[in-house]
Amino acid sequence: MNVLALIKSRRSIRKYKKQIPSDRIIHSVLEAGRWAPSGLNNQPWRFFVVKDNAAKNKLASFTKYSRVIKEAPLIIVICLNLKDSYHREKDLMAIGAYIQNMLLQAHASGLGACWLGEILNKKEEVAHGLCLPKGFELVAVVSLGYPDEFIKAGKRRPLKGSIIPEKS
Amino acid sequence: MNVLALIKSRRSIRKYKKQIPSDRIIHSVLEAGRWAPSGLNNQPWRFFVVKDNAAKNKLASFTKYSRVIKEAPLIIVICLNLKDSYHREKDLMAIGAYIQNMLLQAHASGLGACWLGEILNKKEEVAHGLCLPKGFELVAVVSLGYPDEFIKAGKRRPLKGSIIPEKS
Numbered sequence: 001m002n003v004l005a006l007i008k009s010r011r012s013i014r015k016y017k018k019q020i021p022s023d024r025i026i027h028s029v030l031e032a033g034r035w036a037p038s039g040l041n042n043q044p045w046r047f048f049v050v051k052d053n054a055a056k057n058k059l060a061s062f063t064k065y066s067r068v069i070k071e072a073p074l075i076i077v078i079c080l081n082l083k084d085s086y087h088r089e090k091d092l093m094a095i096g097a098y099i100q101n102m103l104l105q106a107h108a109s110g111l112g113a114c115w116l117g118e119i120l121n122k123k124e125e126v127a128h129g130l131c132l133p134k135g136f137e138l139v140a141v142v143s144l145g146y147p148d149e150f151i152k153a154g155k156r157r158p159l160k161g162s163i164i165p166e167k168s
Numbered sequence: 169m170n171v172l173a174l175i176k177s178r179r180s181i182r183k184y185k186k187q188i189p190s191d192r193i194i195h196s197v198l199e200a201g202r203w204a205p206s207g208l209n210n211q212p213w214r215f216f217v218v219k220d221n222a223a224k225n226k227l228a229s230f231t232k233y234s235r236v237i238k239e240a241p242l243i244i245v246i247c248l249n250l251k252d253s254y255h256r257e258k259d260l261m262a263i264g265a266y267i268q269n270m271l272l273q274a275h276a277s278g279l280g281a282c283w284l285g286e287i288l289n290k291k292e293e294v295a296h297g298l299c300l301p302k303g304f305e306l307v308a309v310v311s312l313g314y315p316d317e318f319i320k321a322g323k324r325r326p327l328k329g330s331i332i333p334e335k336s
Contacts, residue, residue, distance in 0.1 A: 003273055003276040004196055004276070007203045027327075031327060032175050036268065037268075041322070043325055046331070047331065089307065092260040092264065096265040097267060098264075099264075100204065100205075104272070105175070117207045120258070136332055139261065156209075157202075159195075162211070
């Protein structure tokens with residue numbers, strides 16, 4: 001299986017067709033997240049899916065990327081469950097793995113997605129506006145739908161540029 | 169491409185054969201990490217690969233999982249580059265995505281890996297013992313090699329158990 005090609009060809013997609021992905025495909029994306037690794041297998045992630053316009057518009061009011069949220073057929077709102085959290089750094093990394101699994105499965109299914117982080121600047125307002133129960137901390141929002149744009153190759157630092165040099 | 173099956177069949181592997189993976193395979197694993205998404209594309213991850221016994225033994229002395237580190241042919245030490253960091257939570261999630269990419273590519277290549285987090289309890293001692301340059305914070309260690317154990321299906325909470333309930 002060429003997962004490396006899948007990983008390398010994934011892009012952040014911010015324009016979507018109106019077509020709503022089937023429940024089967026949405027389920028497969030959420031299912032991919034579920035199998036992420038986590039410290040002590042604590043699975044600190046929680047989520048809900050936003051489809052209706054009223055909730056999307058509310059969410060959109062808390063970010064400068066409101067167009068993306070309004071136009072995407074689906075939004076996955078991802079939270080850290082503070083009750084399950086035993087080590088904040090490890091839990092956040094586990095949620096990163098959880099999100100990446102979903103992004104890869106979305107891409108493999110022909111969907112486009114965008115991991116939106118800027119909205120975290122207003123995480124308290126989002127929690128209030130969306131009536132999040134206590135104990136759930138907003139950590140990411142992922143928009144999802146069939147791509148209506150083509151994004152050229154992304155840019156990354158060459159591999160060697162990420163190697164930690166030996167202390168001289 | 170059935171990436172969901174790959175995601176679901178991945179296990180944490182803690183026993184390895186002596187055979188050392190080829191440079192080509194190691195490169196493909198590191199390359200998978202490189203294409204992870206990050207906020208503002210800041211790519212906050214840095215790493216180095218440990219192969220020699222002296223360094224592995226030193227690293228092993230900082231965790232109760234010393235056997236895994238000593239026996240694995242390869243160890244990837246992963247740090248947050250504090251200079252590139254612009255939002256600690258997003259950066260840690262990006263590194264989680266980075267690690268997950270590597271775990272999936274390792275699994276797709278027939279390798280087994282284990283994401284070791286307990287060693288973070290001694291991150292200062294590791295930094296000192298391994299002579300990490302300033303500005304790099306240890307965030308994870310991944311052991312890597314050909315599996316010498318079979319691990320049955322992992323356990324995860326059912327999907328519904330991760331849905332955030334609506335506030336009543």
